Amino acid sequence: MTSQVSSPAEQADGAVVGEQRKAAGAKDVRRLDRVIIRFAGDSGDGMQLTGDRFTSETASFGNDLSTLPNFPAEIRAPAGTLPGVSSFQLHFADHDILTPGDAPNVLVAMNPAALKANIGDLPRGAEVIVNTDEFTRRAMQKVGYEASPLEDGSLDGYHVHPVPLTTLTVEALKEFDLTRKEAERSKNMFALGLLSWMYHRPTEGTERFLKSKFAKKPDIAAANIAAFRAGWNFGETTEDFAVSYEVAPAATAFPPGVYRNISGNLALSYGLIAASRQADLPLYLGSYPITPASDILHELSRHKNFGVRTFQAEDEIAGIGAALGAAFGGSLAVTTTSGPGVALKSETIGLAVSLELPLLVVDIQRGGPSTGLPTKTEQADLLQAMFGRNGEAPVPVIAPRTPADCFDAALEAARIALTYRTPVFLLSDGYLANGSEPWRIPDLEELPDLRVQFAQGPNHTLEDGSEVFWPYKRDPQTLARPWAIPGTPGLEHRIGGIEKEDGTGNISYAPANHDFMVRTRQAKIDGIDVPDLTVDDPDGARTLVLGWGSTYGPITAAVRRIRKAGESIAQAHLRHLNPFPRNLGSVLERYDKVVIPEMNLGQLATLIRAKYLVDAHSYNQVNGMPFKAEQLAAALKEAIDG
Numbered sequence: 001m002t003s004q005v006s007s008p009a010e011q012a013d014g015a016v017v018g019e020q021r022k023a024a025g026a027k028d029v030r031r032l033d034r035v036i037i038r039f040a041g042d043s044g045d046g047m048q049l050t051g052d053r054f055t056s057e058t059a060s061f062g063n064d065l066s067t068l069p070n071f072p073a074e075i076r077a078p079a080g081t082l083p084g085v086s087s088f089q090l091h092f093a094d095h096d097i098l099t100p101g102d103a104p105n106v107l108v109a110m111n112p113a114a115l116k117a118n119i120g121d122l123p124r125g126a127e128v129i130v131n132t133d134e135f136t137r138r139a140m141q142k143v144g145y146e147a148s149p150l151e152d153g154s155l156d157g158y159h160v161h162p163v164p165l166t167t168l169t170v171e172a173l174k175e176f177d178l179t180r181k182e183a184e185r186s187k188n189m190f191a192l193g194l195l196s197w198m199y200h201r202p203t204e205g206t207e208r209f210l211k212s213k214f215a216k217k218p219d220i221a222a223a224n225i226a227a228f229r230a231g232w233n234f235g236e237t238t239e240d241f242a243v244s245y246e247v248a249p250a251a252t253a254f255p256p257g258v259y260r261n262i263s264g265n266l267a268l269s270y271g272l273i274a275a276s277r278q279a280d281l282p283l284y285l286g287s288y289p290i291t292p293a294s295d296i297l298h299e300l301s302r303h304k305n306f307g308v309r310t311f312q313a314e315d316e317i318a319g320i321g322a323a324l325g326a327a328f329g330g331s332l333a334v335t336t337t338s339g340p341g342v343a344l345k346s347e348t349i350g351l352a353v354s355l356e357l358p359l360l361v362v363d364i365q366r367g368g369p370s371t372g373l374p375t376k377t378e379q380a381d382l383l384q385a386m387f388g389r390n391g392e393a394p395v396p397v398i399a400p401r402t403p404a405d406c407f408d409a410a411l412e413a414a415r416i417a418l419t420y421r422t423p424v425f426l427l428s429d430g431y432l433a434n435g436s437e438p439w440r441i442p443d444l445e446e447l448p449d450l451r452v453q454f455a456q457g458p459n460h461t462l463e464d465g466s467e468v469f470w471p472y473k474r475d476p477q478t479l480a481r482p483w484a485i486p487g488t489p490g491l492e493h494r495i496g497g498i499e500k501e502d503g504t505g506n507i508s509y510a511p512a513n514h515d516f517m518v519r520t521r522q523a524k525i526d527g528i529d530v531p532d533l534t535v536d537d538p539d540g541a542r543t544l545v546l547g548w549g550s551t552y553g554p555i556t557a558a559v560r561r562i563r564k565a566g567e568s569i570a571q572a573h574l575r576h577l578n579p580f581p582r583n584l585g586s587v588l589e590r591y592d593k594v595v596i597p598e599m600n601l602g603q604l605a606t607l608i609r610a611k612y613l614v615d616a617h618s619y620n621q622v623n624g625m626p627f628k629a630e631q632l633a634a635a636l637k638e639a640i641d642g
Contacts, residue, residue, distance in 0.1 A: 027236075027241070027242055027243060027244055028242060028243045028244075029200075029243070029244050029245070029246055030243055030244075030245050030246070031245075031246050031247075031248070032245050032246065032247050033093060033094050033095060033247070034091065034092065034093035034094065034095070034097065034247065035091075035092060035093075035105050035106065035199060035245065035247055036089065036090070036091045036100070036101035036102075036103065036104045036105050036106070037054070037089070037090050037104060037105065037106045037107075037108070037195065037199075038087055038088070038089040038090075038104040038106070038107050038108070038118060038121075039051050039054075039087060039088045039089075039108045039110075039188075039191070039195075040085055040086070040087040040088075040107065040108065040109050040110065040114035040115075040117065040118050041085070041086060041087075041108075041109070041110030041111055041114045041131075041188070042077070042079050042080065042084055042085070042086065042110065042111060042113070042114075043071055043072050043074070043076060043077045043084050043085075043086040044076055044079065045086070045110045045111075045187075045188055046185070046188035046189075047071075047086045047087060047088050047110070047188065048069055048071060048086060048088055049188065050088065050188045050189075050191060050192045051067065051069065051088025051089075051090055052088070053192055053205075053206045053209060054090060054192060054195060054196065054201060055067055055090055055261055055436060056205055056206075056209070056261055057196065057201040057202045057203070057205050057206060058090065058092045058201060058261075059259070059260065059261030059438055060202055060205055060261075061201065061202055061249060062249030062250060062251065062259075063092040063093060063094065063247055063248075063249060063250050064092065064093050064094075064095065064096055064097050064250035064253045064254070064437075064438060065090060065091060065092040065093070065097070065261070065436070065437060065438065066090075066091050066097055066098065066099055066100045066101070066435065066436075066437050066553065067088065067089065067090050067091075067100055067434075067435050067436045067437070068088070068089040068090075068100035068431070068435055068626070069087075069088050069089075069434045069435070070086070070087045070088070070089070070375075070376075070625075071086040071087070071375055072084055072085070072086060072375065073291070073373070073374040073375045080111060080112070080113050080134075080139050080142050080143070081113055081142060081143065082113050082116065082117050082143055084113065085113050085114050085117040085118070087114070087117075087118060089101065089104060092247060093247065093250060094247055094248040094249065094250050095250055095252065095253055096250065096252075096253040097253075097557075098552075098553035098554070098556050098557045098629075099553045099554050099557050099626070099628075099629055100435065100626075102628040102629055102630050102631075103121055103122060103123045103126075104118075104121060104122055104126060105123075105126050105127065106126065106127045106128075106129070106195075106198075107119070107122055107126065107127070107128050107129070108129045108191055108195065109128065109129070109130045109131065110131045110134060110165070110187070110188075110191070111131060111134035111135075111139060112134065112135055112139050112140045112142070112143050112145055112149075113139075113142070113143045115128070115130060115149060116143045116144070116145065116149075119149075119155075119158075122158065124157040124158065125157070125158065125159065126158050126159070127158070127159045127160075127161065128155065128158045128159065128160045128161065129161045129163055129191070129194070129195075130150065130160065130161070130162055130163065131163060131164070131165040131166060131187070131191075132150065132162045132163065132164050132165075133164045133165060133166035133167050134166065135148055135150060150162060161240050161241065162240075163194070163234075163240070165187045165190055165191055166184050166187050168190060168230065168231075168234060169183060169184060169186050169187040169189075169190045169227050169230070170183045170184060172190065172226055172227055172230035173186060173223050173226055173227060176219060176222070176223045176226070177219065178219075178223060182220075182223075183223070186223055186224050186226075186227035187227070189210075189224045189225075189227040189228040189231065190227045190228070190230055190231035190234070191231060192206065192228060192231060193227070193228040193229060193230060193231025193232040193233075193234070193235070194231040194232065194234055194235045194241075195231075196228075196231070196232055197231070197232045197233075197234075197235030197236055197241075197244060198235055198241065198244050198245060199244070199245050199246075199247065200244060200245070200246050203228070203229075203232065206228060207225050207228070210224045210225050210228070211225070254438065254440065255440065257440040257441065258440070258441050259438045259439060259440050259441070260438070260439055260441060261436050261437070261438060261439070262403060262404055262407075262436060262437070262438075262439040263295075263403055263433065263434060263435065263436040264400070264402075264403035264406040264428055264432035264433045264434070264435060264436075265292070265293070265295040265296050265299065265364070265406070265428075265433045265434070266295070266299060267403055267404055267405075267406040267407040267410075267439060268296060268362065268400075268406040268407065268409070268410050268426075268428060268433075269295075269296050269299040269300050269303075270407055270410075271406060271407035271408065271409065271410025271411050272285075272296075272300065272332075272334055272360070272410050272414070273300070273303055273306050273308060274407070274410075274411060274447055275332060275410055275411050275413075275414035275415075275450060276306070276307065276308070276332045276414075277306065277307075278411070278414075278447050278448060278449060278450040278451070279332055279414065279418055279450035279451055279452060280451050281330065281331055281332040281452070282307045282308075282309060282330075282331045282332070283300070283306070283307060283308045283309070283331065283332050283334065284308075284309045284311070284322075284323060284326035284327075284331040284332070284333050284334065285297065285300050285308070285309070285310045285311065285323070285334045285335070285336065286311045286313055286318075286319040286320060286321070286322035286323030286324075286326065286333070286334075286335050287310070287311070287312060287313065287319045287323075287334075287335055287336045287337070288312065288313050288314070288315055288316045288318070288319045288337070288341065289312065290316075290337055290338045290340070290341050291338065291366065291374040291375060292338060292364045292366055292374070292375065292430045292433045292434060293336045293337055293338050293341075293362065293363075293364040293433070295433070296336045296362065296364075297310060297312065297336060309326075309331075315344070316337060316340075316341040316344035316345055317344050317345065317347075317348065319335050319337070319341075319345075320335040320345040320348040320349070320359075320361070321348055323335040323359060324348055324351065324352050324355070324357065324359055327352070327357040327358055327359050328355070328357060328486065328495065329485070329486060330454065330483070330485045330486075332358070332360075332414060332417075332418070333357075333358065333359050333360065334359075334360040334362060335359070335360070335361055335362070336362040336364070337361075337362070337363060337364075338363060338364050338365065338366050338374075339363065339365055339366060339368050339372070339380070339381045339384065340368070340370065340371065340372075341363075342361070342363050342381060342384055342385070342388065343384070343388070345361065346388050346389050346390075347389075347390075349361060349389055349393070349395065349423055350389040350390060350391065350393045350497070351497045352422075352423040353389070353393040353394070353395060353422070353423060353521065354393075354496075354497050354499070354500070355495055355496075355497075356421045356422060356472075356480070356481050356521070357421060357422075357423075357483070358414075358417035358418050358421055358422065358423070358424075358483075359417060359422075359423040359424070360410075360413050360414060360417055360423075360424055360426060361395075361423055361424065361425050361426070362426045362428065363381055363385065363425060363426065363427050363428070364428045364429060364430065364433045365377070365378055365379055365380065365381045365427060365428065365429040365430065366378055366429070366430050367380075367430075367622070367624045368380055368381075373624045375430065376430060376624025376625065377429045377430035377431035377550070377599065377624060377625065377626060378429065378430070378599050378600060378622060378624065379427075379429055379548070379549055379550070379551070379598055379599040379600045379603070380599070380600040380601075380603065380622070381427060382397070382427065382548075382577065382600070382603040382604060382607075383603045383606070383607075385397045385425040385427060385577075385578075386577075386578055386607070391518075392518045392521070392522065393521075394521060394522050394525040394526075394578070395422065395423050395424065395425055395525070395578065396413075396416050396417075396420070396422060396424045396425065396525055396528055396576075396578055396579070397424075397425040397427060397576075397577040397578040398412055398413055398416070398424065398425070398426055398427070398575055398576055398577065399426070399427040399428070399548050399549040399574070399575060399577060400426070400428055400432060400549070400550075400575070401549065401550065401552035401553075401573055401575065402432065402437060402550075402552060402553060403432050403433075403435050403436050403437050403439075404437050404438070404439035404440075406428055406432060407439065407442075409426055409428075409575070410426065411447065411448060411450075412575070413426045414450055415448060415450055416528055418450055418452050419452075419478055419480065420478050420479070420480050420524055420525075420528055421478075421480040421481055421483060422480075422524065422525065425578075427549060427577070428549075428550075429549060429550050429599070431550045431626045432549075432550045452483065454482075454483050454484065454485050454488075455469065455482035455483060455484040455485075455488070455491055456488070457469070457490060457491070458490060459473050459482060460473055460503070469482075469484065469490060469491045469492075469493065470503045470504055470505065471484060471493035471494075471500075471504075471505040472500055472501070472502055472503050472504065472505045473503050474520075478524070478527070479520060479523060479524035479527060480524070493505050494506065494507070499513070499514050499517060500517065501513055502516055502517060502520070525578065525579060526579050527579075528576075528579055530575075530576040530579060530581055530582075531576075531581065532581050532582065532583040533572050533574065533580075533581040533583055533584050533587055534572065535570055535571070535572045535587055536559075536570065536571045536572070537570035537571070539563075539568040540568065541568035541569045541570040541591070542568070542591060542592040542593065542640075543568075543569050543570065543591060543592065543593040543594075543595065543636070543639055543640050544569075544570040544571070544572060544587070544588070544590075544591040544593070544594050544595070545558075545559060545569060545570070545571050545572075545594075545595045545596075545597065545636055546572050546573070546574065546588075546594055546595070546596050546604075546608070546616070547571075547572075547573050547574070547596065547597055547598075548573065548574040548575075548577060548598075548604055550599075550626065551573075551597050551598065551599065551626075551627060552573050553626075554597075554626055554627035554628065554629050554632050555571060555573070555597060555627075555632060556571065557629035557632075557633075558627075558629045558630075558632035558633035558636055559571045559633075559636070561629060561630070561633040562633055562636055562637060562640070565637075567637065567640055568640075569636060569640060570591065572587060574604070577604070577607075580611070584612070585611075585612050588608070588612050588614045588616075593617065593639055593640075594608070594614055594615075594616045594617065595616070595617045595619055595635075595636060595639045596608065596616050596617070596618055596619070597618075597619040597620070597621075597627060597632060597635070598618065598619075598620055598621075599620075599621055599622060599626070599627070600620060600622060601618075601620050601622065602618035602620055605617075605618040617639060619632070619635045619636075619639075
């Protein structure tokens, strides 16, 4: 859904509407600058759909927002258990925000497991909406409640709203020809309607979505819409909800333009399509489904009209093999995976280094090792991307910082791959992949020109005067070899993984040639043109916090807190991890302390210490969740004072 950012005048109109509601005798309306809501229930309760619809309406309203979906790895986790709890957190505001928020102001708990799994994250005074129908003795005992938390006083510090969501939903749908079980499935829409009333969210988009989603089952569509409206009406009429809230559009947070809500995987998919169009090359994806990268395969498969070809291979090795073959054939080739798949693809990535062909390797990182935490987030594949191949096989590595930034990162990865004829790693992660935020849709003239020139004929003259094609004769600026499309007359050449002779591409076991080729491939990567690192340091701080990837939001939020408290701290964030920006060494030398927060045990810190001999301080977390801003601010304050 797209939306124009609201103007200050439109925000003022919204305030007038609120006053008119009160003047007409409606319930009290309070203005808030931001809200953090968490929907939680069984993995089959539709919490991700509920959160996604609330997010879409919030985006269309013009708020800045950030989301954090959190769900089990199992397709249908055990109902009513703590491991089976699925949640969706949304932070939206009338100003620029960077994270999904540390602690929810509102928790919607669909059952006892959802309450128990999430109540510890809530601050005192938060609002808790509970589905009382699910608080049966058996359900409570399943998660360790000896007595009902709704009655034993343990929730006295919160504003609890007991709502029989299931009963109310079934009652609202009694006119429909549905079984009780079928009617109960719509309780998430009842909850969505209630929350939409509480926070004055638009409703038309959700009703259109439901009609479209259940177009082949109009009775189900009508039932869900009825439940959604019943939830809205319940909020309007019940005495338990005496107040509703308004969060004005974040007009000052965005440059003018057309915006839409976008997740990281969707932005990355669009970035790949845009890159192929800007390069005037067909896009080929060779992939094997793996969480949390599968959505890219799903999305790209919908866009054959843009010349996109998707191949779901039988395994990870076949997926990248097909992609590399497509690169040889002249396509913008991509393979998508997560950490375990990278391990399987490593030999073919090495082959791509040897062949010197453009190939995008998209790694949506998750918790490991092995199967690890398929639906949780981590940044622990950096060293694998850097060194996880046999021999000296250098590969550029870049990392997006936000869900929307995945679009630009995909374009940048394509630029490097096509310009320098090399495989490129793009390191996203589960937090970025599934999280979402507003994205300004760029104008076409803002996109880079990525067109390449294929080899057309002979490029070398032998001593006898004859003209030949040398597949490893390099561009003197980029050290890239020519890209020759198979079947072009006169450009026949040998490929394979055995070492090639410089220039001719003939097989060579000569020690001096191998030494030269290894050093040349490294020099090509070292010479990639990347922007200098920018540093945010308004006060001449002595401590620098350096990050990469998805830690950008929490780090920036923590830095804002520290500066608001009167402390000085500098911030820099790396997009290019190989090669590093050329000014990184001089930046590091300016500071007494360098702190590197990472969702691993210190992989970037290891690289920084090794390359620049800087005693960088690691701050690490590997619990499958993103950093919280408050936690990070405390660690940075300790570093400043220490």
